[in-house]
Amino acid sequence: MEPTSRIYVAGGETLVGAALREQLRAAGYTRLGGEPSDEPNLTCPRRVEEFFAAERPEYVFLASGISGGIRANQEYPATLMRDNLISATFVIHAAHRYGVAKLLYLASSCSYPRLAPQPMRVEALMTGPLEPTNEAYAMAKLAGLKLCQAYRQQYGSPFVTAIPANAFGPHDDFSAEDSHVIPGLIRKFHEARCRGQAEVRVWGSGRPRREFIYARDLADACLFVMNNYDDAEPINLGGGTDLSIVETAHAIADVVGYRGRLSFDATRPDGMPLKGLDSEPLKELGWRPSTTFRAALAETYDWFLRHIVPQENRDVREAV
């Protein structure tokens, strides 16, 4: 990519999409098409077509599609699967029709089999049953991955798939029920500290492990892959921080300053027991994450305090 290349981040308002736009600007890329405010409805083929005809992007980061935590995946499997299947299909086809120089599709680590050998290598994809709590979403992400490979096989399309670890950071969904574990617990510990609550209930047994990647590091890895990797084989984007949910909860409580007790709600599902990624291919290419987990948590909490809390206070005041 050249600094003046026409670049489109599909899903610019998502956690990863917003981080990508910030990282691209910080890296000196000046022609980012499709401000989130005027991005087309990606589930409408005509809108996608019109957008590509008007913007003629050369490079596309496909970060679109609704996502959610373990509960949201159980509550809205159809919405998550449909939105991810449709938006990826229409953007991938438009990228083909308008002859983009390259497209990078973002799948998800839940696309791996539930009991894949750890750390998970791309060879393990589609070798076993998926995690039931996110099967529909995982299938949609696998379909997007396979669609990129199919266009490459049939048309020689320069489409690449990256598989990120569990991402977190600014612009995330911090809702209590539908968010992922880190933003969800940031909210719960923050509110508990403000209320002087003696105990916070953490979902599940606390034993599962997750590999996390900070959104800014993930965006940086995506830029690196767009400029340095071109193959049908997907590539893992791991952040290198692999923790149990107990350790994760304690790290968040510490950053938020919550000093009360943690208890574990076994009525809530654990999901995949382990979700570590083998990111050797990325390391061999020369990429490394640059933010420590603690610094990433602190920046994310700070963003929550500066963007979410004031907004909600305003909402409360207006509601009164």
Ligand code: GFB
């Ligand atoms: O982040 P999370 O929802 O996603 O849950 P998954 C990770 C682990 O944290 C699970 C536990 O074992 C949860 O039970 N957990 C503890 C919590 N407290 C909380 C809480 O307050 N909120 C949440 N959300 N979890 C998702 C997939 O699975 O990973 C998606 O469902 C996507 O499709 C995403 O792949 C990256 O890692 O379990």
